[in-house]
Amino acid sequence: MGVDIQVEHLNAWFGKTRAVQDITLKMSANHATAIIGPSGCGKSTFVRCINRMHETVPEARVSGQIRIGDLNVYNGTSATQVRRRIGMVFQKPNPFPTMSIYDNVAAGLKLNGFRDRRQLDEIVERSLTMAALWHEVKDALRKQSGASLSGGQQQRLCIARALAVEPQVLLMDEPCSALDPISTSKIEELIFQLKQRYTIVIVTHNMQQASRVAEYTGFFLLGNLIEFDKTEKIFTNPSDKRTEDYITGRFG
């Protein structure tokens, strides 16, 4: 089941530059929240703060609070604990090229010391089915490497890999930007279904996509959260002039 994500006064730095500035918002359980905004406005940095990936960059720093359900991300827990509850899908598909499709999906479980063969088989099938990839790869699970798939298939494999560990939250940073329209619509459909079980945060440059998949949308500009509201509201009747400029394409 998904859980709420509560962000309070979040700041993130790269060395001396502040990429994310004082952000407070709440993303609700079992909904998808879209993050939009021009390139370089801190969208990726923001989502990478949620699962503490930001701190893996040298000289990076974070202040503020994030709560995922009852877990306080930056206080009293470890980064590995946080990341086990949060699945992440990156902009560029990054399956493990030296592993088979099966091992790609099972990777997270094996990290957690999961060894039961029969259950592994089950979870791999379930995750691939959820990621709408099962029928395309079921005959080559152990024969083909994760890198031998097409870009769209690889991205769905990465989604399956993230789902296999049963996270509560799924972060997706421009998951479709490297994909063709057909793969994109498959993944959008998938997001729609995954909402039943997860809290989804999706970064996207594609406003139609945001309006298709997300109930809530946040607009970022230069590291600030300018507006956060119901998606229809943002796209039909934004309250901030800068949001309006951006979504109508008048933005530089």
Added chain:
Amino acid sequence: MANRAVGAHPLTSPELAVGPALAAQPPAKPEFLIKDSTSQWADRTFQFAMLACGLTVLLLVYLIIYELTTKGTLARHAFGWRFFFQSDWDPVNDRYGALSFVYGTIVSSLLALLIAVPLAIGVAVFITEMSPRWLRTPLAFTTELLAAIPSVIYGLWAIFVLVPLLRQSVQPWLARYLGWTGLVEGPPYGIGMLAAGVILAIMIVPIISSIAREVMTAVPQQQREAVLALGATRWEMIRMGVLGNARAGIWGGIILGLGRALGETMAVTMVIGNRPEIAKSLFAPGYTMASVIANEFSEASGELYLSSLVEVGLALFLVTIVVNVLAQLLVWSVTRGTPARSHV
């Protein structure tokens, strides 16, 4: 190849001479830019010279093989394949068998790998994944520097430092605790197979670790992030994301190290004891293929004696070639076609 070289020298290239700026006002084209015939001639000469350089290398390899094969004919006719499977090396009675050298080469090299591989991978992991950034370059530089030390210096160091150390502390300790295996027993001379293995290990650590470092650096950051995002610890990330992806290249480095160990002559000759014997204990002296050639070539009087030494050389040459080719292929498979710098 030829095209690139010409491109780098604009004045001899016709297309570049008529660049956009000049094309705008064709009549003003300076005279010296249109010497087509000269440039073509230079191009041909250059191409030919480079071709000759390339062919020279092939020719050299061919000549070496030819020489070794013809000079070894006598031994081949006298002993056939048995040459490599019998161990009596008896110049007085003109009977030669290379088994003890083959054994010595293999055992000393494997012993070296056993010691060097964990150490080298550890060094590479530390440098690429764990060391603070300011320490990274000095460390990498120093490991590379170790590879540049002449092997006779390693040999001297081994005689003055390593051998006494082995004799006085390491060997007695090993004999006490592991003597029951039979692999480390007998009088602790210091000099012997163990010393050869250890000095070889020290010599190949820089080779293996610098290749390992190179292929580990070539692993994309996204792979590391993918593993971390699954909730991996630092060590799990290194194991799965870095070592997993660099595996083939690391194997390449290991095999390259093996190639170096197989052929290494000077340092080994100085510490291995040079006795053509096959002993189970690593404390015992031994002999390697490379050492026997170095030691006995100048005093080999009989024709069959000389021919036998050449035959040993041929075998060593072929084995090291195969090993090195295999290693390069593996390293290339990871760094994707950008040839790895040779560290040998």
